[in-house]
Amino acid sequence: MRLSDKLRSIGLAIILTWGWKRAVLALTAGALSALAMAPFNAWPVLFLTFSIAVWLIDGSAAGRWRGVPAAALSGFWFGLGYFVPGLYWIGYAFFVDADTFAWLTPFAVLGLPAYLALFTAFGFALARLIWPRDASRVLALAVSLTVSEWLRGHLLSGFPWNAFGYALTEPLALAQTASLIGLWGMTFLAVAIFASPAVLIDGASRGRKPWRAPVAAVLVLAAMLAFGVVRLAQQPTRMVDGVKLRIMQPDLQQDAKFNYSAKAAVMQKYLTLSDRASGPHATGVKDSTILIWPESAFPFFLTKEADAMAQIADLLPKGTVLITGSVRAPDLPPGVRVTRAYNSVYVIDHDGSVLAVYDKLHLVPFGEYLPFQDWMEKLGFVQLTKVQGGYIPGTIRRTLDIPNAPRALPLICYEAIFPGNVVSRDDRPGWIVNVTNDGWFGISTGPYQHLQQARLRTIEEGLPMVRAANTGISAIIDPVGRIVAQLGLGIEGVLDAGLPAAIAPTIYARVGNIPAAVIVITALAFVLRRRFVRRKP
Numbered sequence: 001m002r003l004s005d006k007l008r009s010i011g012l013a014i015i016l017t018w019g020w021k022r023a024v025l026a027l028t029a030g031a032l033s034a035l036a037m038a039p040f041n042a043w044p045v046l047f048l049t050f051s052i053a054v055w056l057i058d059g060s061a062a063g064r065w066r067g068v069p070a071a072a073l074s075g076f077w078f079g080l081g082y083f084v085p086g087l088y089w090i091g092y093a094f095f096v097d098a099d100t101f102a103w104l105t106p107f108a109v110l111g112l113p114a115y116l117a118l119f120t121a122f123g124f125a126l127a128r129l130i131w132p133r134d135a136s137r138v139l140a141l142a143v144s145l146t147v148s149e150w151l152r153g154h155l156l157s158g159f160p161w162n163a164f165g166y167a168l169t170e171p172l173a174l175a176q177t178a179s180l181i182g183l184w185g186m187t188f189l190a191v192a193i194f195a196s197p198a199v200l201i202d203g204a205s206r207g208r209k210p211w212r213a214p215v216a217a218v219l220v221l222a223a224m225l226a227f228g229v230v231r232l233a234q235q236p237t238r239m240v241d242g243v244k245l246r247i248m249q250p251d252l253q254q255d256a257k258f259n260y261s262a263k264a265a266v267m268q269k270y271l272t273l274s275d276r277a278s279g280p281h282a283t284g285v286k287d288s289t290i291l292i293w294p295e296s297a298f299p300f301f302l303t304k305e306a307d308a309m310a311q312i313a314d315l316l317p318k319g320t321v322l323i324t325g326s327v328r329a330p331d332l333p334p335g336v337r338v339t340r341a342y343n344s345v346y347v348i349d350h351d352g353s354v355l356a357v358y359d360k361l362h363l364v365p366f367g368e369y370l371p372f373q374d375w376m377e378k379l380g381f382v383q384l385t386k387v388q389g390g391y392i393p394g395t396i397r398r399t400l401d402i403p404n405a406p407r408a409l410p411l412i413c414y415e416a417i418f419p420g421n422v423v424s425r426d427d428r429p430g431w432i433v434n435v436t437n438d439g440w441f442g443i444s445t446g447p448y449q450h451l452q453q454a455r456l457r458t459i460e461e462g463l464p465m466v467r468a469a470n471t472g473i474s475a476i477i478d479p480v481g482r483i484v485a486q487l488g489l490g491i492e493g494v495l496d497a498g499l500p501a502a503i504a505p506t507i508y509a510r511v512g513n514i515p516a517a518v519i520v521i522t523a524l525a526f527v528l529r530r531r532f533v534r535r536k537p
């Protein structure tokens with residue numbers, strides 16, 4: 001049997017599959033698709049799994065109401081299979097305080113993926129509504145899943161984690177296309193490229209040439225690779241004169257970071273580690289101009305602890321500043337008890353004075369606040385950080401003035417995963433500083449995925465990023481996504497390096513998602529014409 005005949009046989013068998021076998025097939029295809037994300041980056045598997053998705057939608061035509069419900073059900077199972085192995089590490093956070101939260105682990109590990117799978121179900125259903133019979137159905141799936149992924153990244157505060165476009169971010173040359181079309185444009189290309197082999201089962205009848213779709217996909221991949229190679233060659237890493245960075249990665253256990261009794265031990269560890277010599281000729285923090293500590297660094301309100309501020313002042317030599325995460329108490333009248341707080345970034349000078357503050361805007365649902373906070377607290381629920389009333393969101397995203405360095409844009413934790421919602425065009429910084437605490441998620445795939453997504457923001461915006469993570473992965477990334485230096489996951493240490501210089505604003509930085517929208521709308525118009533306009537024989 002020829003290869004094309006064998007492929008057609010497999011495709012037809014999948015199309016004709018029904019019932020529980022169809023659900024298992026979709027679930028398995030979704031689970032295999034998770035291998036395309038970090039740290040595996042095995043994106044060639046998507047040529048198989050996205051082809052299966054096309055055949056599942058083909059086969060749903062046998063169902064009622066033009067197959068839309070059947071397609072949606074297949075999409076749900078595909079999405080559930082994709083998100084459970086991709087997000088299993090969220091369950092680790094519920095064991096930080098196991099006595100309180102461990103019982104919620106199944107709801108997190110299965111409930112969040114089930115919610116996110118509803119968006120994949122919507123994408124499959126939308127694809128079925130506009131599904132043509134020829135090779136352009138690959139574009140129908142690309143349009144529909146791009147729309148559903150965009151919705152996933154925006155509705156109910158949004159959670160675009162592991163969007164399909166991240167599959168095209170490794171090798172680094174492929175990721176450079178994000179400087180033109182951003183994550184959502186990359187998502188469209190990823191689906192269209194990886195689903196293209198599905199049309200090979202169509203055969204050559206009625207003038208069809210099914211080989212053209214996968215050939216076109218390979219040519220697009222080659223063009224992306226060539227563009228990336230040229231762009232990387234034209235943008236070597238350049239450093240900002242006079243700026244020397246030191247990132248302190250404490251690898252601190254998560255329970256210690258929320259235990260006030262550990263105040264002295266935590267502070268001493270930070271001070272000792274920050275001044276550790278990192279090489280035979282290094283003399284500790286004196287070699288740096290900017291020291292960076294990770295998110296929520298202390299189990300106390302930093303600026304309300306005079307001894308801690310004095311210790312920081314003693315640590316920092318003249319000309320060196322500290323950028324650190326910390327919870328911040330709101331300004332209240334004297335004697336009023338503090339019950340809520342901000343998740344903040346401080347810039348502190350060598351004399352212990354606070355130069356600038358940023359309050360986190362995009363809080364984490366169930367981690368830093370509860371939806372319908374008052375109502376859920378009355379029912380006895382509390383978010384993982386146990387802050388009554390939840391954290392207070394900041395009011396504005398702004399850059400911070402850093403002495404003797406370019407202005408910095410602070411991003412706290414997962415604020416770095418939201419494309420197009422990072423840099424203001426009216427207040428472009430010289431670099432991004434991302435402080436995070438991935439210690440919630442242990443030694444898992446989560447921190448690798450977080451780094452992958454943060455790195456794409458540098459490529460989209462043409463800005464370097466300096467990332468300080470409690471347990472790792474801390475990294476210094478140049479404006480085209482090269483990792484200049486990094487400290488691996490679960491390692492205690494310091495990372496010394498220069499600050500990469502920014503490059504000119506990219507096309508994506510200038511016009512945002514307009515190119516991606518044009519691509520999607522053009523593809524949609526083409527698909528609708530193939531679907532609804534009758535052609536003369």
